[in-house]
């Protein structure tokens with residue numbers, strides 16, 4: 001595990017309200033978009049599911065709609081529920097309906113899981129095909145690779161955490177958090193429904209240049225406090241990044257962080 005830890009120190013910013021968090025997340029994302037689009041003509045963005053998508057709505061404001069080079073964005077999912085792509089539990093559907101359908105990202109640049117595996121509930125097949133997809137885009141030089149491991153290195157991942165401390169579909173007490181060889185793995189008994197999911201492995205998650213973890217509400221306060229006390233039973237406590245791993249918290253989520261952390 002040590003090899004995937006502590007490339008950067010965990011940082012945090014606490015916002016008075018979700019609205020302010022959401023505005024800051026939009027600004028953070030837009031600045032990185034400008035930086036990476038200028039540097040190499042692409043911006044690789046990894047989304048998660050959950051509440052995060054509603055907080056992305058600030059990026060739909062005219063100021064960002066008009067200034068962001070959307071055609072250079074490439075969209076991935078850090079985890080996905082293995083359900084049909086039009087199912088209410090699909091992270092793809094959540095992001096498409098709430099965000100992606102409202103911005104001019106070319107449809108070819110949006111990498112959902114394989115629709116047949118999704119429809120059949122084939123988690124293993126979906127993980128294998130998503131890993132192949134990542135490798136193909138590495139070969140096309142759309143996704144870069146992390147120098148030390150050769151793993152795919154995304155520009156920005158926007159992450160969320162559940163009240164049990166799970167991130168992506170890496171759950172406490174489940175072996176997937178220890179997977180080091182594969183890029184994408186799967187789970188068929190997720191404690192949070194639906195049970196079948198695929199997920200990036202921790203080494204891939206921690207290779208990203210920038211990881212932004214957004215967490216709001218009192219229900220997450222205990223888990224946030226444990227993470228900031230370095231309780232590594234929680235998968236989210238392992239989050240790091242190549243350049244910056246930053247937690248955006250609202251006051252309620254941050255309310256139980258012990259003083260000095």
Ligand SMILES: O=C1O[C@H](COP(=O)(O)O)[C@@H](O)[C@H](O)[C@H]1O
Pocket residue numbers: 047048049050051052079080081091159160161162163166167168169192
């Ligand atoms: O099931 C999932 O949950 C996590 C956390 O969601 P949240 O609504 O508590 O923020 C999410 O990040 C993940 O992508 C999703 O599949």
